[in-house]
Amino acid sequence: MHTHPSTYDTERLIQGAWQHDKWSIARLISLFEDTRPHAAQYRHDVLSALQTNTQARCAAFIGLTGTPGAGKSSLIAALLPRLLAHPSHLHIAVLAIDPSSPLTGGAVLGDRIRVRLPSKEKRCFFRSQSSDQDLGGLSRKTFQVCRLLYWLFDLVLIETVGIGQSEVSIRHAADRVYLLLSPLAGDEIQFIKAGIMEIPDAFVLHKADAPAANATYHTLQATLGLLRPPQAPSPALYRTSIHTQEGLDALAAEITAYRPPPLHASMHQREAYAFQRWLLDEYGQQALRCLSAQQTNPTAYLRTQPSFEHAQLAFDAQFWSWAASSCVSHNDTNASHTPTHPSASLPPRTSEPPR
Amino acid sequence: MPSSPSAHQILDRNGSPTSDRPWIFRTYAGHTNVHASNQLYKQNMEAGQTGLSIAFDLPTQCGYDADHPLAKSEVGKVGVPIHSLDDMHTLFDAIPLEQTNTSMTINGTSMWLLALYIALAQERGVSVSSLRGTTQNDIVKEYLARGTYLFPPDAHFRIIAEMYEYCLLHLPQWNAANICSYHLQEAGATPAQEVAFALSTAIGVLDLLRQRRQIPENDFGQVVERISFFVNSGIRFVEEICKMRAFAELWDEITLSRYHVQDPQHRRFRYGVQVNSLGLTEQQPENNAWRILIEALGVTLSRKARCRALQLPAWNEALSLPRPWDQQWSLRLQQILAYETDLLEYPDIFDGSPVIQSKTDAIKAEAQKEIEQILGIGGVHAAIQSGYMKSALVRSMAARISRIQRGEQIVVGVNRWTETLPSPLMSDQDSGLFRVDPLAANETLALLKQTRLQRSPEKVQSALRSLQEAARNGQNMMPASIQCALARVTTGEWADALRGVFGEYRAATGIEGQTLSLEEDRRRPLQDRVHALTERLGHRPRMLVGKPGLDGHSNGAEIIAVTARHLGFDVIYAGIRLSPDDIVQSAIEESADIIGLSILSGSHIEITQQIMEGLRDAGAADAIPVVMGGILPQQDHPILRSLGVRALFTPADGDLLAIFDTILHLLEASSPEPPTTHADRTEQE
């Protein structure tokens, strides 16, 4: 019995996924989270198959971020029934990201506790992800999984803990970002003043049932008004509460009405960002030096390759020889181990993956 | 004239030497169905038990009828099932209500059970004002430790307040609620936490009552007097004596300074006790008899801090529910203590002891600090919602378990003197275990059906409508609940009507950010194996820890979840009271590498069947191994294994690292080495 096949029966999984079979979708997500080198080929296969399918749903990615305990999961739980009730019969995935322990690497994935899904609802899929030491932010896995979910769902809600940097990374993962603020969030308002303003597309004053909500609402509105560029309208500011149900219908309506930019714009940007981050994580600044030695940059390099996976593997293949020739010691790079993608080309597919 | 009094004598009103009356002997009892439980109560009373302490089954406690999907496997397992007034007539058959002090361990559905009891008195022609007893009704400890809540905190607090207000007018001898610290110690609380959390809860209730202004100023002292406590007594019995004195002194101070209660009688700290069960072991279970005795001393030795009522667990606590003989053995302990010894002849034997006073003061000081902390957060209400109190408990429990793991806290038979001769107590025909007849639930279902057939549906509907109206309009819901009882509304119907108004709730799990301190040299190799497994799987191993059914025992699941994260697993844990369907769906959606179930309610076989079926339906039966821990009697192990459970753990498996050694072996065996080159891969295929 193979609990964790090192191979994926991608055809069967794809077939299952189109029929909204949860286990198939879950296994595909695992493939997109899989850090083993040979998983890249399977991902490539899956994406090629999905792209050509007429059932493709081309999801809009909605990011919800905010400090720990801001009420992100509760808000998603309250929005879900409203989004599912929308006449266009949306298929919705939630991707909830929790911080990993910086000491042991393990994580408690606790967002599910707030979300009681109708059991066996095929149009709704909830998945938790750990941030892989990236305190609260998005991991590389998030980008990968989004590439998959894009085809299978109409709407993907991404929950992430917002502490500084991760608001920036969600900007790259989502088409539209909501920043949740709590009543009395003085510090966060300072944050907005300090420039985080550009990150979210809209603000949500959640827990609007709390006594301090009114004052905070007005402070926020005033602050946002002052900070907007001349002539620009103030960004949207919602008030929501799971207790009074205030604002939930309005927010759900806005989300369902939202139309994301076409894929070629957004996904390419996302891939470029993910590629650059991958380069930095894996090889450090030397990677950028290696590329500029070839008179290129991450975005341009990516474009010369048939796919994201190809780009990764191609770079893996050339980096160490470049490093050797330019006398870079291993200590100068982030990579403390051998590269994760050792082979020069994508390994050829086996004829039939085992069942 | 009596001779001049001596310091060692207790004098009566006339100045003659006398001795105290013993405390109330209680045995917490109830199981199977109303008939069986009625028999049991009558038997216990004949054996000399002086009060009735009713254990309800989990569906009754959580507000479900026996035919609800969540209830199916739990009917009559850990207590008596009650649906309607018909059941109450049978349960109290030939038990004179007017002479009985009835203690009901009921919380989430407390108002309903009190309404049923009142309706029973009315139909029997017993004067309602003569009813004496207690509804446990402490919701704070339900959110923190026990798990039988139904609604969000606001609604439950309101119910408690309304019951106090109603009882003050109509049942002057009824304790509407009993503030419980017992369960907090069972969930790991230190003595100071026990004192502080319980007193903060009492403050929460009294503040609310004062703020609602339904109770006349003059009667407030009387309400304060009706606040009683249910406390734990652990094995460190000298400390427990001091804890009880600290409790009493603090309560006196708080009621005077915060509520200006002038009559010292009203400020008396009244409490009942169940002694500690958390420390009772599966290994060498006969040792538990001594532990129970010592723990009983902690709440009886000091006259000033002696309990009003005492109930004792039995030697086989960690094995199963007690059999009648086990209960008798524990009851005899109380009788020997009260009637054979000279304990009740003396005034307080610790008065003036500088040691006792100093320790008492230390506990008081620590508790006071904690109370201020909780009040600072905004009281128990806010401290529950924010998860602060729950995290504090999980932290203490983790610390306790760490101490035992490292051998710093000695537990005889567990981490010292583990060698033993076979115990004759266990070689009885029933292996020393109590078993509920699995067919007995059928009688309960039949009774439920009968009640539903015989009643007037119109009356039921109109009673339920009035209840919802009262709930919406902020009227006291007691009268409407009594009308529901008389109309033969059932437990599930009463609860559903109010769920419709108040909604449901899930409490904080408290495990985030918690760690253990385990022996470094044994922990490291396991962390290394998790790391190696991560490389092999291509992701961190993901463990779903599940608490299916109505079982509220969360300690085990919490500790397993915290340990798993500590070793480097990604852990999915969504708290107690999930349906088997919920658990299967979570495991599937999350692509769990392993499912770990924790079941202590006795429903493990039915629940395992449902979960395995769910996994099969989802096409993941062979892909996700299932392991299980909890109160799992040895005889059931072959059945559980044949259902597909891969590893079983019981309280005797106290070594957390050994548990994870087994789990890692399972995962390692089912995950092949990853292929690194194409050649490897084809070979494997």
Ligand code: B12
């Ligand atoms: C503490 C306790 C409580 C506490 C629970 C606090 C909490 N938040 O957990 C309180 C006081 C609230 C409580 C209440 C009740 N209890 Co209680 N309780 C116990 C007690 C004394 C200890 C359980 C415990 O926490 N042990 C410590 C933990 C760490 O150990 P553990 O759970 O066994 O876990 C270990 C292993 O089993 C294993 N394990 C457990 N789960 C898992 C999961 C996985 C994945 C793995 C790998 C391993 C694993 O690893 C752990 C580490 O060693 C037991 C008796 C006993 N001594 O075992 C009774 C006991 C479980 N309770 C019992 C009963 C009946 C109740 C009530 C239902 C009574 C009633 N009628 O109201 C109530 C209601 C609770 C509810 N809502 O379900 C019965 C159950 C009888 C049965 N199954 O037939 C017991 C056995 C007592 C008895 N003999 O009657 N209880």
Ligand SMILES: Nc1nc2c(ncn2[C@@H]2O[C@H](COP(=O)(O)OP(=O)(O)OP(=O)(O)O)[C@@H](O)[C@H]2O)c(=O)[nH]1
């Ligand atoms: N008063 C009020 N409390 C809320 C509201 N929404 C959520 N909460 C509470 O806020 C707390 C945190 O809610 P979560 O939904 O877990 O918050 P989160 O942002 O997902 O938290 P993390 O995932 O841990 O960062 C819980 O106690 C909720 O009950 C609301 O609208 N009003």
Ligand SMILES: [Mg+2]
């Ligand atoms: Mg969350």
